[in-house]
Amino acid sequence: MHTILSRTHRPHFLGKAVDCVASVHLPSGAMCQKTAVKHPSSQMPSCDFKPDSYQGMSKERLLEIRKQNCHPMTMKVTYYRRPVFIHQGYMQWLWDVDGKRYLDLFAGVATVSVGHCHPRVNEAAVKQLKHLWHTTAIYIHPQIQEYAEKLVSLLPEPLKVVYLTNSGSEANDLATLMARVHTGNYDIITLRGSYHGGSPLALGLTSNTAYKYPVASGFGCHNTMCPDVFRGVWGGSHCRDSPVQTIRECSCSPGHCQANDRYIEQLKETFDTTVPHRIAAFFGEPIQGVGGAVQYPKNYLKETYKLVREKGGICIADEVQTGFGRTGGHFWGFQGHDVIPDMVTMAKGIANGFPMGAVVTTEEIARSFGKGLHFNTFGGNPFACAIASSVLDTIAEDRLQENCAVVGTYLLTELAKLRDKYEIVGDVRGKGLQIGVEMVTDKASCKPLPPEAMAEIFEDTKDMGVLIGKGGIYGQTFRIKPPMCITKDDVDFFLAVFDQALQNYTERR
Structure with a gap:
């Protein structure tokens, strides 16, 4: 490094x-x-x-209705000069x-x-649609139990308790609340350039001006320097876990990464100047998504998790974009950093586009949160669970994680030729x-x-x-x-x- x-x-x-x-x-x-x-x-x-x-x-x-009746942001995010009308x-x-x-x-x-x-997911959706659209988790229906068991089987111990939500923003809101309740602390640290959702609370976790409004939101959330080894102050040609490294020159001895040391020093400075002696949590995407697929030095999250836990905080992996095999080498992005978080949030690919999210945590944290009553009307909806369960089956049966590794590595190495x-x-x-x-x-x-x-x-x-x-x-x-x-x-x-x-x-x- x-x-x-x-x-x-x-x-x-x-x-x-x-x-x-x-x-x-x-x-x-x-x-x-x-x-x-x-x-x-x-x-x-x-x-x-x-x-x-x-x-x-x-x-x-379609454009006329979009302008007149849909919220104005839909026109901002149309993306192209000549819009694409998907059918x-x-x-x-x-x-x-x-x-x-x-x-x-x-x-x-x-x-x-x-x-x-996907035909297999479509078939599961139609089958469940004909059987039962919705009932509350107050009742015991098989879909939520079957899915929870299947999901936690893909996560390391002690991550075994599932809370189902409707989106990634809601999952991160819930994780924030759970972290504060469990630790008894309030302050949360995220990385600059991160995106953790657009709800009022998640906007505090998010560190990107484009998503900010001039109103109070996300109290107790603080950002530290993102260890971006390309655009950041420090970086090198062996820093990140990727088939393609930066074009920056290096001066490090084998097995040592000066860039990682410098970014960890910045985190320690945040601890010394910005937050109390005890914090609630650190939120981190294993690879920043909206931030532009930003990767960190290989040991950064491992050292960060240790420092956060010394401050009384828990470590939360936002897997909304990196989960479910997308990174190829592992099913979860955090596994590429050789860490086990205290909590994992997920959404997006969890149900192939059907609105769904989840928080998975430990029994200890779940017990702390159980002191109050948390209930979600649509979380664990049988229709959503049937779709999400089929997605897990399809990832395994179609060997999609392996496909991500093989095809993704090929794409990255070929794109590097265009970089040169x-x-x-x-x-x-x-x-x-x-x-x-x-x-x-x-x-x-x-x-x-x-x-x-x-x-x-x-x-x-x-x-x-x-x-x-x-x-x-x-x-x-x-x-x-x-x-x-x-x-x-x-x-x-x-x-x-x-x-x-x-x-x-x-x-x-």
């Missing part, structure tokens, strides 16, 4: 180039005329599924109302875990299918690529048939978090499209 003293340029490599949209050649109108596709014979991978013909409202009417999905594919097919590499913000409308080819690609990072590509004006300064430039590349990628996401404090990172069923052929298609979009931008400068 090493630390960086300076940045260096590396030789250029030719990235793979493939091509196309919806099983036909790339539409010439989608791109600048002077930026021809390198291999025009290549096409989007085939798909046997035939979507239904769209028979609904016109796009104009249907199947596995890694989406179709718009005009019948155009897209390769979905964002999965509804890392939420569609096993694939859009283009000056504007500053960093490629992640594990499995939790990937970030950070864009810069140049590698020497690492100044974030401006929003208008990001939008150009983003739009071109969409027009060529691939949907990706964006993140990072400055919106400078492309987020690639597809359904976990994607293939190497899909990856090759995306690499060609992304290569072409980067080339188009470079030539238009």
Whole structure:
């Protein structure tokens, strides 16, 4: 593990180039005329599924209602200059109302875990829908017990008590309350750049101005420096648990990471200056999601957990985006850091897009929380539990965790070639299918690529048939978090499209 003293340029490599949209050649109108596709014979991978013909409202009417009757934020997050009007999905594919097919590499913000409308999950949903939609957890129905037992079997001891919620924000709210009740302490520490939800309490945990309002929220929440080994003050070429490291040079002896030491010193300074001697908890994503797939030095969480527990706090792993096999090497992101948290929060991929979340904790913490009454009307809904149970079965039967490791590693290493080819690609990072590509004006300064430039590349990628996401404090990172069923052929298609979009931008400068 090493630390960086300076940045260096590396030789250029030719990235793979493939091509196309919806099983036909790339539409010439989608791109600048002077930026021809390198291999025009290549096409989007085939798909046997035939979507239904769209028979609904016109796009104009949909936009009109969106502007007039949906909350204003829906217009802010439409993402594209020319919006995508999604009609249907199947596995890694989406179709718009005009019948155009897209390769979905964002999965509804890392939420569609096993694939859009996966037949096995659909079958489980229909079966439960015909049997029982809802009853309260006041009654004992089999679905909640069956799911709880199945879920905790995938977690290490002593994590064995499940609280089911409706979302990740609610799960993090509940975890915050439980931590304070159990410890008798109040203050909570998170990392800068983190995202833990949009509810009034979770906004205190979240450290990103874009999500903040000028009102009081999340009292007792404090942020410490994020140990970002690419954009941060310290970092090196062996810091993180990823097939791809930064391009920063190192001066560390083998087995020692100066960057980790420096970031731990910053955490200790937070303890010495910002919080009382006793705290309630530390919240951390094993890999930051909305923050742009930011990874930490390998031992950072391990040392942080030790320090937090010495301060009387508990350690909470936010697995909303990293859980359920997405990181490939492990089922849970925290396992890649060789730690066992006191509490795990989860949502998104838990039910393949059906609204659901969970908190899993220890019997000791659960007993503390049992001194009061906590009840959730929809948590543990039999319909949600049946879907979530089927998702766990599907991850195992389709070997999706293994697919994340194999296909994700391939994608990361191929993206690293594009980093070396283009000056504007500053960093490629992640594990499995939790990937970030950070864009810069140049590698020497690492100044974030401006929003208008990001939008150009983003739009071109969409027009060529691939949907990706964006993140990072400055919106400078492309987020690639597809359904976990994607293939190497899909990856090759995306690499060609992304290569072409980067080339188009470079030539238009």
